[in-house]
Amino acid sequence: MNLSLPQAVDRLSALAQGHRLAVFRLLVKAGPDGLPAGAIAREIGVRPNTLSSHLSILDHAGLIHARRDGRSVIYSADFAAMRGLLGFLMEDCCGGAPEICAPLSGLMPACGAAA
């Protein structure tokens, strides 16, 4: 299923903020296992309530997923969503010469397949 432009804007907006981008990259680095909200807050250096707002935005954009584990909530990156966004950005690249840029389409094969 292809991304709509408003969906792509939502995802890009979610990433277009320093703290949220840092959070997302941290989760990309962490892989499918993810990290608890508290650890993210400590690592990024942001208050828990502010982080919660950021996580909510990333979640609503579909870029990360939350799952509860005891008192903690574990967040992990959704790699499929990211792949969809990258594909959307490069769609129809170079018009008549797609073979130049098309290699992007089949990228980032599995990588945990989100969560």
Added chain:
Amino acid sequence: MNLSLPQAVDRLSALAQGHRLAVFRLLVKAGPDGLPAGAIAREIGVRPNTLSSHLSILDHAGLIHARRDGRSVIYSADFAAMRGLLGFLMEDCCGGAPEICAPLSGLMPACGAAA
């Protein structure tokens, strides 16, 4: 040269707006030859002064380049900048298992090599 986080935020912010995203995708589709500002305004359906503001933001973020041709100003996508952004987003993907996501690193080979 690797991207800094603030630079990446600038690029993502530039793309995180409906009209600007539409403009960028149009220029990606157009390829290295680019399009004059007027044609972009007509295609996207936005007033020339508003478009100019958007183009300025995309240009300042390094995602597009401008060159003058007579009375027109031709804008074209900077594919190298885009490649840099994608690489930044997926840096250190999945931590210990980079071979799963790494294929992203060497992507989008030339595609006009910007301008």
Added chain:
DNA sequence: TCGATATTTCGGCGATAATCGAAATATGAC
């Protein structure tokens, strides 16, 4: 149940962003 830890929700404040109309600048044709 009570207290401690982990996270989220709420209300408000200051800063930033998107758009507009009007005017200014740049280039080419006559």
Added chain:
DNA sequence: GTCATATTTCGATTATCGCCGAAATATCGA
């Protein structure tokens, strides 16, 4: 030089964003 076309700059208005402190919710252990 004068006019028309193409694009940009300016100033103002309205809406949205990011942060905070305080309070609420959820889970676990004693």
